Amino acid sequence: MEFAKRLQPLQSNVFADMDKAKAAALAAGREIIDLSLGSSDLPAEAHVIEAIAQSLYDPSTHGYLLFHGTKSFRQAAANWYENKFGIKVDPETEVLPLIGSQEGTAHLPLAVLNPGDFALLLDPGYPSHMGGVYLASGQIYAMPLLEENNFLPVFNDIPAPVVAQSRMMVLSYPHNPTAAIATLEFFQEAVAFCQQHNIVLVHDFPYVDLVFPEDEGNNHAHTPSLVPSILQADPDKSISIEFFTLSKSYNMGGFRIGYAIGNPELIRALRQVKAAVDFNQYRGILNGAIAALTGSQIGVEKGVAIFRQRRDTFINALHRIGWYVPTPKATMYIWAKLPANCSLNSQEFCIQLVKQTGVAASPGSGFGKSGEGYVRFALVHEPTILETAVERIAEFLNSLS
Ligand SMILES: Cc1ncc(COP(=O)(O)O)c(C=O)c1O
Numbered sequence: 001m002e003f004a005k006r007l008q009p010l011q012s013n014v015f016a017d018m019d020k021a022k023a024a025a026l027a028a029g030r031e032i033i034d035l036s037l038g039s040s041d042l043p044a045e046a047h048v049i050e051a052i053a054q055s056l057y058d059p060s061t062h063g064y065l066l067f068h069g070t071k072s073f074r075q076a077a078a079n080w081y082e083n084k085f086g087i088k089v090d091p092e093t094e095v096l097p098l099i100g101s102q103e104g105t106a107h108l109p110l111a112v113l114n115p116g117d118f119a120l121l122l123d124p125g126y127p128s129h130m131g132g133v134y135l136a137s138g139q140i141y142a143m144p145l146l147e148e149n150n151f152l153p154v155f156n157d158i159p160a161p162v163v164a165q166s167r168m169m170v171l172s173y174p175h176n177p178t179a180a181i182a183t184l185e186f187f188q189e190a191v192a193f194c195q196q197h198n199i200v201l202v203h204d205f206p207y208v209d210l211v212f213p214e215d216e217g218n219n220h221a222h223t224p225s226l227v228p229s230i231l232q233a234d235p236d237k238s239i240s241i242e243f244f245t246l247s248k249s250y251n252m253g254g255f256r257i258g259y260a261i262g263n264p265e266l267i268r269a270l271r272q273v274k275a276a277v278d279f280n281q282y283r284g285i286l287n288g289a290i291a292a293l294t295g296s297q298i299g300v301e302k303g304v305a306i307f308r309q310r311r312d313t314f315i316n317a318l319h320r321i322g323w324y325v326p327t328p329k330a331t332m333y334i335w336a337k338l339p340a341n342c343s344l345n346s347q348e349f350c351i352q353l354v355k356q357t358g359v360a361a362s363p364g365s366g367f368g369k370s371g372e373g374y375v376r377f378a379l380v381h382e383p384t385i386l387e388t389a390v391e392r393i394a395e396f397l398n399s400l401s
Contacts, residue, residue: 124177
């Protein structure tokens with residue numbers, strides 16, 4: 001059967017090779033420690049589950065949910081945003097519920113790009129950002145993220161003809177996979193650049209809460225936020241749209257619920273695309289999300305403390321075995337540069353590692369060309385398991401030398 005050409009770039013996937021290697025290691029009887037997926041192992045809060053459970057028994061939640069029916073969710077999202085960032089948001093025109101934020105960032109290019117238009121994406125970056133541009137028949141300009149630039153893109157390095165053909169830029173800080181964070185000044189620079197060149201500015205913001213303050217006792221739910229929102233740099237919402245999810249802060253990845261906040265024209269355009277595709281998430285899940293956003297934030301604080309402890313355990317263990325990796329200030333990831341004496345590329349490293357030790361990590365090249373030379377570990381296990389993983393990594397590294 002012949003399929004559309006736009007599917008072709010979606011077929012080469014470093015992660016699919018990793019999955020095969022993982023499956024082979026499992027079949028060979030290895031005990032897998034999977035640090036390759038950024039899916040939280042922590043449970044959703046009891047009050048969230050309760051709200052969803054109650055909804056299940058309420059037949060009024062069982063039908064299609066049209067946009068006007070999502071008002072209470074949009075209001076909760078607007079209030080949550082205002083509390084954290086001090087910027088007013090109109091729940092009618094500036095908030096859009098999503099079936100997970102990935103759905104929104106992947107659909108947005110259909111609303112913004114004409115075939116052949118450029119999208120400026122982070123390299124390395126989150127794979128669905130690229131996928132969405134390919135599905136919209138757009139072109140990608142990969143903005144390299146280098147350690148010497150704190151993993152931030154340099155806008156002046158983008159060739160002028162590309163800028164002239166660009167319709168959107170996607171940023172995402174705290175960043176997956178590098179764990180870098182951005183300052184408000186950097187966002188102001190991005191807003192000025194995009195305003196000057198008539199480019200839509202997208203900020204994917206799943207790790208808004210997963211930030212580790214210097215002061216260890218201060219793992220509060222961060223009101224105000226410790227990291228900036230793109231709308232703080234564009235308070236008139238002139239060109240920007242920001243994507244949020246309940247997957248990370250509230251451990252609700254499987255429930256598929258997120259939202260976009262931003263420029264009303266962009267919100268309307270994305271809603272038009274979605275209207276052709278879906279009828280919103282199930283009302284009961286929206287009710288759970290409202291409980292999460294408006295209820296006690298102690299669960300968020302606990303999650304931050306847990307990921308901080310895991311980060312410290314993993315980094316200390318890596319340092320003990322002589323792999324010196326910087327301590328990230330945010331996210332659930334460790335972005336580790338391959339040791340200088342390692343001759344494998346990141347994909348070979350991860351495939352050999354899982355085959356020989358059962359420890360699964362993500363090759364940096366899977367996130368883009370500039371990710372080569374790095375591997376990403378997702379801290380989605382308890383500290384004792386992370387210690388075991390590092391012991392196995394040490395044996396693997398020794399076997400290489
Ligand atoms: C940058 C980024 N965007 C989006 C997502 C997915 O979020 P959601 O579960 O809301 O689709 C992730 C998940 O790892 C992510 O790292």
